Amino acid sequence: MEPDLFTAAAEERQEKDPASSPLAVRMRPRTLDEVVGQRHLLKPGSPLRRLVGDGDGGPAGASSVILWGPPGIGKTTLAYVVSKATNKRFVELSAITAGVKEVRAVIDGARRAVGGYGKETVLFLDEIHRFSKAQQDSLLPAVENRWVTLIAATTENPYFSVISPLLSRSLLLTLEPLTDEDLSGLMRRALEEERGLGGAVTLPEDAEAHLLRIAGGDARRALTALEAAAGAALAKQEAEITLETVEETVDRAAVKYDRDGDQHYDVASALIKSIRGSDVDAALHYLARMIEAGEDPRFIARRLMISASEDIGLADPNALPLAVAAAQAVAMIGFPEAALTLSHATIALALAPKSNAATNAIFAAQADVRNGLAGPVPQHLRDGHYKGAAKLGHAQGYVYPHDVPGAIASQQYAPDPVHGKRYYEPTRYGAEARYADVVEKVRERLKGEGG
Template identity: 85%
Template sequence: MEPDLFTAAAEERQEKEPSSSPLAVRMRPRTLDEVVGQQHLLKPGSPLRRLVGEASGPAGPSSVLLWGPPGTGKTTLAYVVSKATDARFVELSAITAGVKEVRAVIDGARRASGGYGKETVLFLDEIHRFSKAQQDSLLPAVENRWVTLIAATTENPYFSVISPLLSRSLLLTLEPLTDDDIRGLIRRALSDERGLGDAVALPEETENHLLRIAGGDARRALTALEAAAGAALDKGEPEIGLTTLEETVDRAAVKYDRDGDQHYDVASALIKSIRGSDVDAALHYLARMIEAGEDPRFIARRLMISASEDIGLADPTALQTAVAAAQAVAMIGFPEAALTLSHATIALALAPKSNAATTAIGAALEDVRKGLAGPVPAHLRDSHYKGATKLGHGQGYVYPHDLAEGIAAQQYAPDALKDREYYEPTRHGAEARYADAVEWTRKNLGRKRS
């Protein structure tokens, strides 16, 4: 039996009995104009609008790759394309489907096209989970336009999708939905007859908590809204109270305003707990920020700053860990990003601490701002241009690599700063070896302590 038979039956049932479908399904956009977010893909004349025939010009490839985090509308866009083009919509997941299922859909698409002129949109979710051989099986259908393939992935397609398929596809990058995007969707679901039809109200306090729960995921927001609305109506309540939402989704509302004092207070407490090496307190504040729906990129940025400000060369790998965490967070988003942030927070909290890098640049900047600069010593100036020799630039410079010790005892700083020492390393962790190194180099440079 072909998978599209199940899809067709489900769509027919939804049209006859809309209330039997989940709210997220009932509120699924029917046109591109109803799509929430992704405005960069929906501009007039965009490739997506050409694909559905809403704009002039060539439609382009018959294969589309949608790359973005969960809940940003990948399935929705595929469904809208099928509706706009009056095509059969068949959905497969690479987690459960294999080559056999793909071939069955392709065979069905060829029969539908040849038998009654009906085109097919094949939506393949999680395509990155398909092996190379499985992805190869899609190529004939794409090349011959037997189906319009819309494949979705949360992984970078340049690493997870085979080159022949990638080169034949229109790659569209979906951005995380903003709070305003989710808020608009929630309010539409409350008032629309396909949704809750004004059966219940949603106070601002409850709406804000619902936005935090959603974490940028439209599907999660509508699922939670539907459950809470049902609970409120069962109680005979005219609105969804905060307590009802908390009970329904089993998530307490965290007192945390991303634009207010709590945002800065909790972020400050996280960094100070890391600085103080209290890993448990740091994890507590991290959890509060995650639970309140804080932007994971903001947290990652704070960790990168902490790695240099409070750890520095006491553990040179701390910054590498923080940067890697920030890159991972940008790629995966919540909820999985919580694991990465926890990893980095623990590593930074338990690392040996040093603020020597912070105080060093602070002291150097202070001198510069006081006007302590002076001209660059003549032997260090650029000597590669015509006339530099006449000016004496570069003369007397000693090339350190020509010396056995690899260090030349010559003046590098301007005269006003020649004996200034900014970097004062601690003997914490790995910085102990830097302390030995700086002592040795200063001695061999012939420097006097200020």
């Protein structure tokens, strides 16, 4: 049986008995105008509008589309809307479970549909980055010959995960994360519209805020949680979905955390101060509060990178590379898995030896510069590569450190106003103890003292 017959049957059942389908399915947009978020893709005359023949210019020329973005922001929905708007069959495959055999079967079915009853096909392939190069190659004939309109979705950078021939034949659309405003509007529509909950219950602000935290920018998660909470409220014969009902339904306590208010900064501050104080358990508590509140993982990762330099520094030179690696990983994988990476980094930073010597050093140097202690660069350090520099005395008398034993030349580097100033005062903690020994010997050699 053709896949589109299953799709048609499912749609017919939904029309006859809407309540039989999950709320997230019932609220699936039917037109581009109903799509939540992605305003940059939905402007008049945009490639996506032209793809469905909406607006000037007619359909876009690309024979395939690649949708790139995090989970739960509407990649499947956009593919479905395109198929409905262009009156094409909609066939969905997942690269997790499908292989070349399934792809070829869909392509053969698409060719029969075009030849048999003139119906073109939209093939939605989810998680295309999981396909090997050979599997992606199997899609090329269908794309080149326009047997299907391929809409592929990926959460990974397509320039690294999609083969060049397919990428060059595709319209690449980058989807942005949904905002709380986007999800709030979607839930309000679900509460009010007949295909949704039809006004059966209301949602106060505190319960809505908790649902938004739970959703974490994922539309499916938001609607699934809303449906469960509405069902629980109606079962108790209540016309309002209270915060308590939401908590009971999703089995998660409301986190005392305001992403736009004082709590946001208080909890972030407490996380960093707990790391600074080496209290790993307190740090994990505040990290968990930020995660449960739906905080942007990139914000947390940025704070950890700052902490690595501000509070650890050279006491553990590996702290900053670890924090940077964590930030890069978080940006690539997102929640929920990003919680593991953030935990890894938080524990490592909390238990690392601490030093603020690097922080104090730059603050002291900046303070002197602001107070006017700048002074001219010593003549022997100035650029001597241009014609006439020697006549000005520039670079004259400079001692090349590699030409002397130990590669440390006894000469003045700082301007006169700050010559002899000591900004870096290393601690004896962790790896910085080595730097404490080295810096004293280097300073002696620079002054011409020591052997």
